[in-house]
Amino acid sequence: MNEQKWKNKIYYSQCWEDPYVLLEGLEINKEDKIISITSGGCNTLTLLLKDPKEIIALDINSAQNYLLELKISAIKHLSYDNLLAFLGIESCDNRINLYSLLKNDLSKDSQEWWDNNTKLIAQGVIHVGKLERYFRVFSRFILPLIHSKKTVQFLFTQKTQEQQYEFYNKKWNTWRWRFLFSIFFSKKLTSNNGRNKQLFKYVSTNNITDHYLIKIKNSICIEPAKNFFLHYMFTGKYDKSNLPLYLRKENVPIIRERINRIQIVSEDIATYIKKNPKKYTKYNLSNIFETLSVEETHVIFKDIIEASGYNARLVYINHLVDRTFYEELNNIIVHDIKNEDLLNKQNMAFFYKKIHIDYIK
Numbered sequence: 001m002n003e004q005k006w007k008n009k010i011y012y013s014q015c016w017e018d019p020y021v022l023l024e025g026l027e028i029n030k031e032d033k034i035i036s037i038t039s040g041g042c043n044t045l046t047l048l049l050k051d052p053k054e055i056i057a058l059d060i061n062s063a064q065n066y067l068l069e070l071k072i073s074a075i076k077h078l079s080y081d082n083l084l085a086f087l088g089i090e091s092c093d094n095r096i097n098l099y100s101l102l103k104n105d106l107s108k109d110s111q112e113w114w115d116n117n118t119k120l121i122a123q124g125v126i127h128v129g130k131l132e133r134y135f136r137v138f139s140r141f142i143l144p145l146i147h148s149k150k151t152v153q154f155l156f157t158q159k160t161q162e163q164q165y166e167f168y169n170k171k172w173n174t175w176r177w178r179f180l181f182s183i184f185f186s187k188k189l190t191s192n193n194g195r196n197k198q199l200f201k202y203v204s205t206n207n208i209t210d211h212y213l214i215k216i217k218n219s220i221c222i223e224p225a226k227n228f229f230l231h232y233m234f235t236g237k238y239d240k241s242n243l244p245l246y247l248r249k250e251n252v253p254i255i256r257e258r259i260n261r262i263q264i265v266s267e268d269i270a271t272y273i274k275k276n277p278k279k280y281t282k283y284n285l286s287n288i289f290e291t292l293s294v295e296e297t298h299v300i301f302k303d304i305i306e307a308s309g310y311n312a313r314l315v316y317i318n319h320l321v322d323r324t325f326y327e328e329l330n331n332i333i334v335h336d337i338k339n340e341d342l343l344n345k346q347n348m349a350f351f352y353k354k355i356h357i358d359y360i361k
């Protein structure tokens with residue numbers, strides 16, 4: 001349906017969707033067969049922590065799947081310390097040598113792609129997506145024009161919520177912050193340099209930064225020390241004591257043991273679901289509907305209902321564009337409003353208008 005919208009390059013080398021929200025929203029059990037949009041691969045790996053039967057990691061863009069293959073091979077074959085070094089959490093001048101231990105486990109296409117892109121491996125693959133590069137420019141060159149290193153570090157120290165609000169109001173929320181943030185994350189600059197332009201096709205407003213400024217205020221004021229998205233965005237790296245879930249020391253062996261339950265498919269979701277009328281039970285759909293019209297979105301919902309069993313659950317996001325199913329499906333699929341409200345409040349990935357949690361009756 002929309003293959004031409006995504007080029008064969010890495011747009012996301014990490015997932016920018018909150019894994020806690022996904023784990024809670026999907027309510028995964030041992031019988032679940034999940035379709036999970038690959039993107040940076042992190043959240044598909046994280047889903048294994050809940051012990052599902054099978055995961056189809058699906059992405060229309062093969063490069064995103066090549067990245068997941070590489071992350072899988074690294075989890076399978078490297079020690080924990082080497083895994084963190086290889087991916088880019090720790091510095092490392094040995095990544096190409098480590099790659100030689102991993103490449104034989106990749107599919108032919110993936111191996112060929114990475115052989116042609118070893119410079120990305122040398123940089124640490126979690127840093128090489130279009131969005132991660134854009135965030136790096138922000139943390140290296142823009143944020144230092146707004147706040148000192150000390151102020152940024154202070155943001156992530158433990159404080160009461162009251163102290164955090166006070167810090168935001170008195171220290172952080174300066175005119176420079178609002179001005180430079182609004183320029184850097186404007187629709188024009190972000191769609192040209194940070195994300196895929198197609199994601200903005202249905203965004204009707206030119207001012208997207210008022211929305212981001214309100215959302216990021218919440219993330220700055222509510223437990224920023226726990227927010228690894230915010231930490232990466234502001235510092236260009238992770239705090240090792242607060243890594244994304246799939247990279248935590250206690251979680252890696254569990255993921256490693258279950259990793260063969262992931263099957264990787266490079267295809268548009270609409271095509272895949274039609275060709276595989278198997279009963280899937282859970283869907284991690286990211287914000288794939290953002291590039292689609294309301295009608296196209298509705299057709300995918302109908303196909304998903306066809307391909308699913310009762311009680312199937314879906315988590316998907318509206319970033320800047322409102323997308324969900326038509327009312328005519330209300331007697332089959334419903335919004336889990338109670339969970340939605342709770343999880344939207346908890347959500348650490350602050351960019352989004354709304355996270356939807358739906359289930360099929």
Ligand SMILES: C[S@@+](CC[C@H](N)C(=O)[O-])C[C@H]1O[C@@H](n2cnc3c(N)ncnc32)[C@H](O)[C@@H]1O
Nearest residue numbers: 006039059060061064267268269286287288319
């Ligand atoms: C939709 S993007 C969004 C990522 C992030 N949340 C954001 O707002 O920028 C996530 C992934 O979905 C994939 N994708 C988009 N449309 C798809 C489709 N119809 N079928 C399968 N994958 C799709 C993209 O290739 C990308 O890797």
